[in-house]
Amino acid sequence: MVSSIGRYLKHAKDAVATIFEGLSVTMSHFVRKPYTIQYPDRTAVRVQDTLPLRYRGILEVDLEICTGCLACERACPIDCIVIDAPKDKATRAMLLSRFDIDIAKCMYCGLCSEVCPTGSIHHTTEFEGADYSLESMIRRFVKDPVLAYKAKKGEETDPLIAPVLDRGMEFLAEWAEPVDMKKYKKEQEEAAP
Numbered sequence: 001m002v003s004s005i006g007r008y009l010k011h012a013k014d015a016v017a018t019i020f021e022g023l024s025v026t027m028s029h030f031v032r033k034p035y036t037i038q039y040p041d042r043t044a045v046r047v048q049d050t051l052p053l054r055y056r057g058i059l060e061v062d063l064e065i066c067t068g069c070l071a072c073e074r075a076c077p078i079d080c081i082v083i084d085a086p087k088d089k090a091t092r093a094m095l096l097s098r099f100d101i102d103i104a105k106c107m108y109c110g111l112c113s114e115v116c117p118t119g120s121i122h123h124t125t126e127f128e129g130a131d132y133s134l135e136s137m138i139r140r141f142v143k144d145p146v147l148a149y150k151a152k153k154g155e156e157t158d159p160l161i162a163p164v165l166d167r168g169m170e171f172l173a174e175w176a177e178p179v180d181m182k183k184y185k186k187e188q189e190e191a192a193p
């Protein structure tokens with residue numbers, strides 16, 4: 001009888017001690033610095049600026065330098081890209097009447113941008129693509145049909161197209177060269193605030 005009362009009291013004591021032990025962990029969070037941060041408005045640096053080199057974010061297309069070659073559409077293993085590039089009956093010039101990318105399906109493998117001859121289709125550092133319907137996640141780059149880009153012999157001289165093409169070629173160069181990670185990390189550290 002005495003030993004069962006003793007056991008009961010010990011259990012009661014353990015229960016009270018356990019409750020206080022648990023509460024002490026909870027209470028300690030009132031005086032502790034939080035580990036979490038309010039995203040995105042209270043991050044010290046824009047998250048996009050902290051992403052590694054060659055980050056494969058949501059795809060972008062510069063229609064001005066798209067030749068309509070369909071290489072990206074063919075390279076995509078899961079048919080995210082749909083391009084319509086009919087020939088204008090009168091001029092025989094190629095038009096781009098549709099260039100859609102389904103970013104809900106895209107797995108960001110980069111195969112489409114690798115084969116693009118002009119860097120027209122490329123990854124960005126954008127990653128916040130959530131939306132309320134799958135339909136709205138199809139990015140439609142053609143509003144009105146446009147002429148497909150025809151590469152010139154020699155340098156591009158059109159002042160509106162030349163900088164876009166230069167940028168496209170920079171994208172291609174960035175992916176073509178092996179990355180010197182030591183140099184890259186050093187540059188990142190130096191650029192950090």
Ligand code: SF4
Pocket residue numbers: 059075076077078079080081101105106107108109110111112113
């Ligand atoms: S990144 Fe990959 S999955 Fe996405 S569109 Fe390009 S080829 Fe298709």
Ligand code: SF4
Pocket residue numbers: 061065066067068069070071072073083115116117118119120121
């Ligand atoms: S984005 Fe590039 S690969 Fe795709 S059709 Fe245009 S030029 Fe060709």
